[in-house]
Amino acid sequence: MKAGVENAQTVLTLEDVTFGYGGNAVLDTISLAFRSGEFVAIVGPNGCGKSTLLKIMAGLLSPGHGAIKLDDRPVSSFSRKNLARHMAMLAQSNEAPAGMVVCDLVGMGRFAHEGWLSRGTARDIAHIDAAMQTMAVTDLADRRVGELSGGQLQRCRMAMALAQDANILLLDEPTNHLDLKHQYALLETARMQAATGRAVIAVLHDLTHASLFADRIILMDGGKVLADGAPADVLTPENIAAVYGIVTVAKTFGRAIVHLPESAVE
Numbered sequence: 001m002k003a004g005v006e007n008a009q010t011v012l013t014l015e016d017v018t019f020g021y022g023g024n025a026v027l028d029t030i031s032l033a034f035r036s037g038e039f040v041a042i043v044g045p046n047g048c049g050k051s052t053l054l055k056i057m058a059g060l061l062s063p064g065h066g067a068i069k070l071d072d073r074p075v076s077s078f079s080r081k082n083l084a085r086h087m088a089m090l091a092q093s094n095e096a097p098a099g100m101v102v103c104d105l106v107g108m109g110r111f112a113h114e115g116w117l118s119r120g121t122a123r124d125i126a127h128i129d130a131a132m133q134t135m136a137v138t139d140l141a142d143r144r145v146g147e148l149s150g151g152q153l154q155r156c157r158m159a160m161a162l163a164q165d166a167n168i169l170l171l172d173e174p175t176n177h178l179d180l181k182h183q184y185a186l187l188e189t190a191r192m193q194a195a196t197g198r199a200v201i202a203v204l205h206d207l208t209h210a211s212l213f214a215d216r217i218i219l220m221d222g223g224k225v226l227a228d229g230a231p232a233d234v235l236t237p238e239n240i241a242a243v244y245g246i247v248t249v250a251k252t253f254g255r256a257i258v259h260l261p262e263s264a265v266e
């Protein structure tokens, strides 16, 4: 565990969660606990159930069996608005209202905090401004969403999630559409969010990024958790071969673990 999060508390738990779409089983008896102050990367091959797991955590899907608890209370017992005060999710889908201007899109992140008489308060505006600055989209504030590039939109959507000011951040492939600089900036932002005590749980495909930025990696395969722990313990060539079916050579650069195809290494 990182320095500074010794007092970390378990904020989200999954107990024996199973889920399937129709008759097709996707998640198989998954039990996990997430703590405040940790940045957890969920990795694994296409179709292994990562996004489904995130949607289950967010209460967007109900498990067939098992329980999901937020601060020891079933997620299903929270109203959507109350849940949004605790959890923000950056979904994989890039859909957003094309005619809306960026500052209003980011402002949608504040809906959980707004009451009938307290809409657009100074506090809301401060959170919106801070989130836009963090994601370097302030200069896009008056642009229409439909006119943005893919990367610009992704950064605005992340700003919306940050504006929500929730204790748990669920990020589904957050670096999608981003260039290298903005990929690193987003992952650094995610790490900083964890450093302030939030639980950050991100689905990532780039294992090097996961090793570089995450405190803990959950490796999934076929709807199950194959490994869960520190990056160096999870991202072994044995685990990569078992899950992705490729033979790799692992090189380390500081925290970063890079898996290169064995056939391409001299």
Ligand SMILES: Nc1ncnc2c1ncn2[C@@H]1O[C@H](COP(=O)(O)OP(=O)(O)OP(=O)(O)O)[C@@H](O)[C@H]1O
Pocket: 021, 026, 044, 045, 046, 047, 048, 049, 050, 051, 052, 053
């Ligand atoms: N709405 C849906 N209806 C039916 N099947 C679905 C639905 N969404 C996902 N699936 C199936 O569930 C399985 C897990 O999908 P999921 O999106 O969770 O995987 P993933 O690990 O996030 O994949 P990727 O890395 O490709 O994004 C896949 O076989 C997928 O085809």
